Amino acid sequence: MYLSVQLSYYPLSDDFKPAVREVVKCLQRQSELEVYPNRMSTQVFGEVDAVMAALGEVMKWSFETYGKAVFVANILEGDRRPDA
Secondary structure (H helix, E strand, C coil): CEEEEEEEEEECCCCCHHHHHHHHHHHHCCCCCEEEECCCCEEEEEEHHHHHHHHHHHHHHHHHHHCCEEEEEEEEECCCCCCC
């Protein structure tokens, strides 16, 4: 099963940009995922098990590293990247 995810990350700190950059880098290191950051959110594409595992890992890591934050995810099953 293939997932398309639109992920937004909002660290609850004044210096939020480094945290956002690091979360995106963590996702991009996952070779089984396609990750496309933009100014408003990050798009993540891949098989359901890989996507959900990566999201869980990056969320846990961000909470442990940067503290409180809000993640917002829109998840669509069964779709491929629009330009693929």
